[in-house]
Amino acid sequence: MDAQTFDRFAPFYDQDYRHYDEDLPLLVDLAQECGDPVLELGCGTGRVAMALAAAGCQVTGVDLSPALLAVARRKLADSPFAGQVQLVQDDLRHCTLERQDFAFACCVSNTLMHFTTPESQMDVLRNAHRHLRSGGRLFLALFNPDVRRLTEVNGLMELADRWEDEEAGTSVIKWSVRTVDWAAQLQDTLFIYEELLADGSVRRTACPFTLRFLWQHEAELMLQAAGFQVEAVWGDYECSPYDDQAESLLLLAQK
CATH class of the missing domain: 3.40.50.150 (Vaccinia Virus protein VP39)
Structure with a gap:
């Protein structure tokens, strides 16, 4: 950490x-x-x-x-x-x-x-x-x-959210990927924030973290x-x- x-x-x-x-x-x-x-x-x-x-x-x-x-x-x-x-x-x-x-x-x-x-x-x-x-x-x-839910989404990329950042002038899409180690009681999570910029380009920010x-x-x-x-x-x-x-x-x- x-x-x-x-x-x-x-x-x-x-x-x-x-x-x-x-x-x-x-x-x-x-x-x-x-x-x-x-x-x-x-x-x-x-x-x-x-x-x-x-x-x-x-x-x-x-x-x-x-x-x-x-x-x-x-x-x-x-x-x-x-x-x-x-x-x-x-x-x-x-x-x-x-x-x-x-x-x-x-x-x-x-x-x-x-x-x-x-x-x-x-x-x-x-x-x-x-x-x-x-x-x-x-x-x-x-x-x-939630054992069933975490098992269902294990390893899948999900569309988690999207919003308009008016201050930055960008559209943001959030993706989420989760994998679970049940024996260690650990959930590895990756959030990916994709920002669509005014010039049409995309900026990606990866935010990985682990939860016990x-x-x-x-x-x-x-x-x-x-x-x-x-x-x-x-x-x-x-x-x-x-x-x-x-x-x-x-x-x-x-x-």
Whole structure:
């Protein structure tokens, strides 16, 4: 895992996830229930951090990618709540922040899964535990491994999305290729962004990355080993019970 892997996403991330906000109401509710300050692990371009700040929270966001953080800083500079968000470039496994009394921490959008060994995932969880106050809570959002779906698309190139980038004056097509190693619990993913430029030429950006997915009880045991008590396991952002048909694996745990 390195910063360059995620820097490649910076020109595309916000438009790629332009319609995704289903997690925000629950995250705002949890953050307001727990109180300030709030820590976001893997804040990227600030999608969640800015929503939490807009709801009145004081937020610290940590991310490894300078390019993603640069996008977040540009957005914050034009926002009325820039003073409520602190952005830090660092590694989630090893960072030591100025304060270690956070009331609520969140790690969403499969961020934990970008750490591709059990040891590195445990490092993230232990470091999150270290930065929370006693009684503080951690919320994890992972995808639920859908065996049938992942088997069906294994090795196939799929048209994932397309949009118009009005600022850049380009049309963008996103392709996705996934391959799965079930024994290692690894999904190798390749996103290819094709930009049709005004002169008719095409610019392609390849963004490969690997995710290590977790099963429910494994995730619960890892949280417990990191010092947490698991409070809830949900299958969606309406807090429905988790089952094998769930799209997500969401866990709420307390220090």
